[in-house]
Amino acid sequence: MTRLSLVGVSKIFGNSKVVDNVSVTVDPGKVHVLLGENGAGKSTVIKMMSGIYQPDEGHIEIDGEEVTIPNVDAARRLGIAVIHQELNMVGELSIMENLFLGNLPTKAGFVDRSTMRSKAIEALKMIGLDEDVSKPMKELGVARQQMVEIAKALMQNASILILDEPTAALTQNECQQLFSIIGQLKAKNVGMVFISHHLDEIPKVGDVVTVLRDGQYIDTVPASTPESELVKLMVGRNITNQYPRKAAERGRVLLKVDSLNRAGAIEDVSFEVHAGEVVGLAGLVGAGRTEVLRAIFGADSYDSGEVTVDGTRVAKNSIPQSIAAGVGLVPEDRHTQGLVLGASVADNLGMATMIPTAKFGFVNRSLQRNNEGETSRKLNIHMSDINQSVGSLSGGNQQKVVFGKWTMAHVKVLLLDEPTRGVDVGARVEIYELINEITAHGGAVLMASSDLPEVLGMSDRVLVMSGGRISGDMPVSEATQESVMSLAVSHMQDSDSVDSHSNSADIPPKGLTSDSLQNTYEDNREGVLQ
Structure with missing residues (x-):
């Protein structure tokens, strides 16, 4: 079965080395947890594994042989599949159609729906999902949508499965269903990479944990490592109080x-x-x-x-x-309701104050930029500069931008x-x-x-x-x-x-x-x- 290794890989964007000399090995039948703060380099690492990025230094090996993964299709041919946090699906299409997106079977020049249906039913059985394959994807809950994505990966004979924040939007019961499927995949010798911010999940699904910090490799430890030690490895210090509420004077x-x-x-x-x-x-x-x-x-x-x-x-x-x-609102879904992902950090920070600070109907850009710069420093937003696209920031830094928009507005x-x-x-x-x-x-x-x-x-x-x-x-x-x-x-x-x-x-x-x-x-x- 496939063994995937990143050997001393680095990735450079502009003048910033976002991943620096990182080595990770994913073994068959094992779950390798990638752990680190937002911006630690986890997403960049899995993008190199899956052909979205290519390493600028170091190399990738499959079963000990050096390989190049120039794109996602090449990764798929090598048996590598990714289940992204933002699911890759078309809600209006059926489960069956989503399973075959980009890979429709044909017969005599026409789409072979009979083959699609039989293979779709077989794929769902493989992961224990009992659903009518003609049902639109949008009618499924998030957990079942993820299960369909896993089925799609297994249909493509994936032997390395990368799960990026798979439990972020799941209920506790749905998490248990997912963990059960992960256990079944381990028994079939599928190697997995698992990313999660919920430290309590790590011993339930993981075998080993690699910790990244600021793009650098810190350590690889057993999944049974105590949470307090994992936190220390992640942030470089002890966090003795996870909920540091400081009571304030109660007013009107x-x-x-x-x-x-x-x-x-x-x-x-x-x-x-x-x-x-x-x-x-x-x-x-x-x-x-x-x-x-x-x-x-x-x-x-x-x-x-x-x-x-x-x-x-x-x-x-x-x-x-x-x-x-x-009144300000930090919404549940920052991507669709809290941010304009294609706009800069500065423009997102200034959205709530642009009109109130305008002069004679024109945006007061000087005042806005001063306030935006001060807010970004105060909130410790990690970015290359304030003109960087907010969509390219890590999730934690994006959330700080949403907060910053309202703190700027007082x-x-x-x-x-x-x-x-x-x-x-x-x-x-x-x-x-x-x-x-x-x-x-x-x-x-x-x-x-x-x-x-x-x-x-x-x-x-x-x-x-x-x-x-x-x-x-x-x-x-x-x-x-x-x-x-x-x-x-x-x-x-x-x-x-x-x-x-x-x-x-x-x-x-x-x-x-x-x-x-x-x-x-x-x-x-x-x-x-x-």
């Missing part, structure tokens, strides 16, 4: 939500957030957290109710009014929807410090997160949502994972609402420790998703 009410209703989504939602306060918003699938944040920000309308910011009522369904009132109320999803442990701590800074200066933060330890670690107060309603409001000193989960499932039997903006909007907490409550969640989730 900055955000008041009164009897907010939207049919099928949220029902009679009322709460307040004070200056200096971080309020965590917890809940399960379909709880309505994302809908509440989007309604407050004006991205979605609502049927009745009122949103007040610092004593002034804000009109519904008006993002400009919300921004003018001092917002009073910052709404956070999954603020650290897909962000490594080092960048997470930096984002938490940004939250602390906002509240220290008298701002208010409302944070929806699927990471329950994050909610409990960074909140002063916790609101729990269930079935579109607020089912609990408690100071964090009284909140436990068990008490939050009990409230999270309290109205699930009455709810048939599902987040209308994302299949992954309310992913259940990975840190849940109570088996009985987890079972309750799984039972209720099936009913909610029907």
